[in-house]
Amino acid sequence: MPRSGRIHDRAILDALEALDPEPFGGTVWRVTRKGREPTRGSAAHGRWSASGEFEVLYTSLERDGALAEIGYRLSLEPVWPSRIEHELHTIRVEAERLIRFPNLSGLEPFGVDVARYRTFEYDATQALAAAAHFLEFDGLIVPNARFACANLVLFTERNPGLTLIETQPVNWEQWRRGRRR
Numbered sequence: 001m002p003r004s005g006r007i008h009d010r011a012i013l014d015a016l017e018a019l020d021p022e023p024f025g026g027t028v029w030r031v032t033r034k035g036r037e038p039t040r041g042s043a044a045h046g047r048w049s050a051s052g053e054f055e056v057l058y059t060s061l062e063r064d065g066a067l068a069e070i071g072y073r074l075s076l077e078p079v080w081p082s083r084i085e086h087e088l089h090t091i092r093v094e095a096e097r098l099i100r101f102p103n104l105s106g107l108e109p110f111g112v113d114v115a116r117y118r119t120f121e122y123d124a125t126q127a128l129a130a131a132a133h134f135l136e137f138d139g140l141i142v143p144n145a146r147f148a149c150a151n152l153v154l155f156t157e158r159n160p161g162l163t164l165i166e167t168q169p170v171n172w173e174q175w176r177r178g179r180r181r
Helices: 010-017 063-075 104-110 123-134 172-180
Strands: 022-033 056-060 086-100 139-143 150-155 161-169
Touching: 010 104, 010 123, 022 063, 056 063, 063 086, 063 150, 063 172, 086 150, 104 123, 104 139, 123 139, 123 150
Parallel strands: 086 139
Antiparallel strands: 022 056, 022 086, 056 150, 086 161, 139 150
């Protein structure tokens, strides 16, 4: 198994090992800044990745889920960033060993405070993802924090099958108008 500097909680490892992994074959969506390789992962600090431990590819099982995740981040700026361009990518994914958490309550046994899931308190989710990565799962299917759907978080070094289907520009002004209704 891969080694990292993190010491994993034995209870989390045991609980993950008791779950049956499942394959995933389907279409997902991802929003990136214009020009960024859409299938390139990130090792930045995020809900399912601690800085520098491993790369993940954040995607959503629904188009609107991908837009909501990035749209939320942009909405935190004092002024909506008007010069940053984004693209919405449709990607076909084939992965063999995923752990599915179909709802927030499924995360509670792993130490996730579901009442605080939508905040930026990532310690528990990062520990869960690190343990899943350590156990050589391909990724996780988890609840989206900004939209009523699931996200697919892939560990990029596991080399999941990724095929870019389509890329289109994101019109944030149109997206924002649609959300006001």
